[in-house]
Amino acid sequence: MHATPAPIVSIEDLSRYVGQVVTLRGWLYNKTGKGKLAFLQVRDGTGICQCVVFRPSVGDEMFAIADKLPQESSLTVTGAVKADARAPGVPGGYELDVQSLQVIQRAEDYPIGPKEHGTEFLMDHRHLWIRSSRQWAVLRVRATVMRAIRAWLDDHGFIEVSTPILTPSAAEGTTNLFEVDYFGDKAYLAQTGQLYNEANIFAFNRVYCFGPTFRAEKSKTRRHLTEFWMVEPEIAFCDLEQLLEIEEQFVSHIVQTCLRENADELRVLGRDVSRLQGIAPPFPRMTYDDAVATLQDIHTRLKAGETVEAHGGVPLQGIEDPDLLKIEWGMDFGSPHETALTQLYDKPVFVVGFPSAVKAFYMEPYPGRPEVCKSADLLAPEGYGEIIGGSERISSGELLEQRIQEHGLPMSAYKWYVELRKYGSVPHSGFGLGVERTVAWICGIEHVREASPFPRLLNRLYP
RNA sequence: UCCUCGAUAGCUCAAUGGUAGAGCAACCGGCUGUUAACCGGUAGGUUACAGGUUCGAGCCCUGUUCGAGGAGCCA
Numbered sequence: 001m002h003a004t005p006a007p008i009v010s011i012e013d014l015s016r017y018v019g020q021v022v023t024l025r026g027w028l029y030n031k032t033g034k035g036k037l038a039f040l041q042v043r044d045g046t047g048i049c050q051c052v053v054f055r056p057s058v059g060d061e062m063f064a065i066a067d068k069l070p071q072e073s074s075l076t077v078t079g080a081v082k083a084d085a086r087a088p089g090v091p092g093g094y095e096l097d098v099q100s101l102q103v104i105q106r107a108e109d110y111p112i113g114p115k116e117h118g119t120e121f122l123m124d125h126r127h128l129w130i131r132s133s134r135q136w137a138v139l140r141v142r143a144t145v146m147r148a149i150r151a152w153l154d155d156h157g158f159i160e161v162s163t164p165i166l167t168p169s170a171a172e173g174t175t176n177l178f179e180v181d182y183f184g185d186k187a188y189l190a191q192t193g194q195l196y197n198e199a200n201i202f203a204f205n206r207v208y209c210f211g212p213t214f215r216a217e218k219s220k221t222r223r224h225l226t227e228f229w230m231v232e233p234e235i236a237f238c239d240l241e242q243l244l245e246i247e248e249q250f251v252s253h254i255v256q257t258c259l260r261e262n263a264d265e266l267r268v269l270g271r272d273v274s275r276l277q278g279i280a281p282p283f284p285r286m287t288y289d290d291a292v293a294t295l296q297d298i299h300t301r302l303k304a305g306e307t308v309e310a311h312g313g314v315p316l317q318g319i320e321d322p323d324l325l326k327i328e329w330g331m332d333f334g335s336p337h338e339t340a341l342t343q344l345y346d347k348p349v350f351v352v353g354f355p356s357a358v359k360a361f362y363m364e365p366y367p368g369r370p371e372v373c374k375s376a377d378l379l380a381p382e383g384y385g386e387i388i389g390g391s392e393r394i395s396s397g398e399l400l401e402q403r404i405q406e407h408g409l410p411m412s413a414y415k416w417y418v419e420l421r422k423y424g425s426v427p428h429s430g431f432g433l434g435v436e437r438t439v440a441w442i443c444g445i446e447h448v449r450e451a452s453p454f455p456r457l458l459n460r461l462y463p
Numbered sequence: 464u465c466c467u468c469g470a471u472a473g474c475u476c477a478a479u480g481g482u483a484g485a486g487c488a489a490c491c492g493g494c495u496g497u498u499a500a501c502c503g504g505u506a507g508g509u510u511a512c513a514g515g516u517u518c519g520a521g522c523c524c525u526g527u528u529c530g531a532g533g534a535g536c537c538a
Binding site: 030031032033034035036038039041050052054056070071084086087088089108110112113114115116117118120121176191192215217218219220221222224320324332334335358360361362363386407459 | 474536
């Protein structure tokens, strides 16, 4: 009679198999040992489990194999699941009392050790770095964010309608677009799906597009990628006030879903989840006018050598040079301005009503105050910057044509877009949320490059 | 494009202008509860590249390349 083979299980499910003999398939993440004991940390993609190899239990030969196995070797390991508070791992608390193990491939000279490494080295080895527990955790959170985005929109009457990535020349400056050859013509990688979204709402009402967007900007900061993912909902019969309510519900749902489903990942990242638990509607709203006045006040006080208190009474952080906060009405915010403003609140903050001159041509002006438009940026807390840009769109065909002319844009390229206002125009609004910045904020990581599996940056196209 | 900083062992970093070193990783040995284990040992170098100053340069000077952080840019 043959013994029943041990079931192959995932590390995330180990708690259901305490006392049973199971098989894990995975890779050796790290190991340590003490004489006749070898502690193998095995990861299988769903978690990390400590597998304890005891020489008298497995015999000298198998023990020697386990004891000499290099990091990232692939293996299957069979043993009894034991609950033990000492067991490290993700989720941890359970370990395997090894009865046998089989090496699938010995990995020689794995370059990423359990020590510190520099950014360039890690980015050159991004294809391997994603195996490390912190990167693994971030990308698991990213997957949750993307799932939460779709789930909330799908549950609130939106349908996903894809917009093109290859687009004709449309905007005035093509310097920030990636140009591609399109059978002898020039085409550009999309930096937004919004204009197409506006066509789609007249067919489907609430829509969203969700995919990669491309910006050929020579930005070298912790907040910029040249390829990033953006979700852009667009809503018919919706004004700016209604839009902000949708945005705060949407963002809160994303954050709360991550807290609920990624507690282990956020623990691996050492994230202070108390900074996220209170993320719920309503978010504070601040007009652009007030924001400028606030920034001018902060600038004056910092120049006078005063300490400016941020939320929670702690001093304002990260302002190297107070003069970077200089601003006058009419100027767009730079990142130092956003950094200062967001520290005043413990939630994301809306800045509403930017000058029309610094925003896109299609934003609806305020009645009686045409120099200001119905636009709102949502700035994430803790200095993570703008995660949403949104606005109510111009619904009048005449005004839209006027704006296109004022911006020196080619009317022919926008013929179809203006035509949308001819056949049943309605008030409508929409916004775009950047996935990587949102993930970086939720995870509490320094740089958006870690929020993308294979990030593309100014000087980074490999691997 | 601009500003600041950096490049030394596979990795992370030290080294008054005077013999290039440590920790980790690798390899050998020891240990029955390790958590980035610990202890002992071995091996590991065109100091990014090119030129210059000097009796002598990892160190000082000039240029180049690459990288990091920030600014600008980011309808």
